[in-house]
Amino acid sequence: MALIPFDDRDGLIWLNGEMVDWRDAKTHTLSHGLHYASLVFEGERAYGGTIFAGAEHTKRLRSSCQMLDFDIPISNEEVDEAKIALLAANKITDGYVRAFCWRGSEMMAISAQQTKTHVAIAAWEWPSYFDPETKMRGITLDIAKWKRPSPESAPVHAKAAGLYTICTLSKHEAEKKGFQDALMLDYRGYIAEATGANVFFIDAESTLHTPIPDCFLNGITRQTVIRLAQSLQMKVVERHLQPEDMATMKECFLTGTAAEVTPVARIGNYTFTPSDACRQLVTAYDDLVNGRINL
Ligand SMILES: Cc1ncc(COP(=O)(O)O)c(C=O)c1O
Structure with a gap:
């Protein structure tokens, strides 16, 4: 399939307060964000014209900025309004929304105290094809x-570009070996998350186990799925998990804005059989984001 480059598409992008033609949404090559990874972003999804948890994503965008010692120059309400206006201007009802902030070109050095913060929002069509049977086959992870x-080594709770370097490397390595994604352990050897999604396991008693997000992103989908599972009377335990704990787990799934609830069939040599608990949560999440149920 031919790739359509992201800098050569039709539509509008919201850039520093204005809707600009997609191909004109440019920043200079000498930008601090590009050279020193002073860029944070959000990935959000609109279902039927409504952004799921839009305000929470905006809040996280601001806190990611603050963790990198800059701030969004406009209010959260203005960001939320811009996202909605952008979807309408591009006539997108089911799509992905990427909001991002980065330091500009005023300084090109480690110290960046005088840089201006740029804000942009882009959105593109991304329908969620809900096919539970295909999903239930599960993906494989290296x-x-x-x-x-x-x-103590990085601003681990920021959704910051710099933290994705090891995710891209891990994902490339996994894809070269024929896996779809990779599970990352943390600096202590505990299970952390996938390269762009959080992870859950289900044991023989149908209890959910998920790592404590003490050194990675506490995903908005993760938090939603915990509440969803509890509303379905499922027990959820947040704890440190060792790789060997996977041997006792029956089911596994990933959560994320892009992944939604994605069952997993294999991680390394550990295998899982996506069954009732996965199916229930895949369906409940789809019902929730599409407004068929409330939480
Ligand atoms: C590294 C990482 N972890 C977890 C998540 C899941 O976060 P959320 O559910 O807020 O999309 C994402 C996706 O943004 C991610 O990139």
Whole structure:
């Protein structure tokens, strides 16, 4: 399939307060964000014209900025309004929304105290094809050699570009070996998350186990699925998990804005059989984001 480059598409992008033609949404090559990874972003999804958890994503965008010692120059309400206006201007009802902030070109050095913060929002069509049977086959994950860093080594709770370097490396390595994604352990050897999604396991008693997000992103989908599972009377335990704990788990799934609830069939040599619990949560999440149920 031919790739359509992201800099050569039709539509509008919201850039620093204005709707600009997609191909004109440019930043200079000498931008701090590009050279020093002073860029944070959000990935959001609209279902039937409504962004799921839009305000929470905006809140996280601001806190990611603040963790990198800059801030969004406009209010959260203005960001939320811009996202909605952008979807309408591009006539997108089911799509992906990418909001991002980065330091500009005023300074090109480690110190970046005087840089201006740029804000942009792009959105593109991304319908969610709900096919539970295909989903239920489950995806396969390699176990990455890269480890999620300690909170003393990086701003681990920011959705910051720099933290994705090891995710891209891990994902490439996994894809070369024929896996679809990679599970990352943390600096202590505990199970952390996938390269762009959180992970859950289900044991023989149908209890959900998920790592404590103490050195990685506490995903908005993760938090939603925990509440969803509890509303379905499922027990949820947040704890440190060792790779060997996977041997006792029956089911496994990933959660994320892009992944939604994605069953997993294999991680390294550990296998899982996506069954009732996965199916229930896949369906409940789809019902929730499409407004068929409330939480
Ligand atoms: C590294 C990483 N972890 C977890 C998640 C899941 O976060 P959310 O559910 O907020 O999309 C994402 C997706 O944004 C991610 O990139």
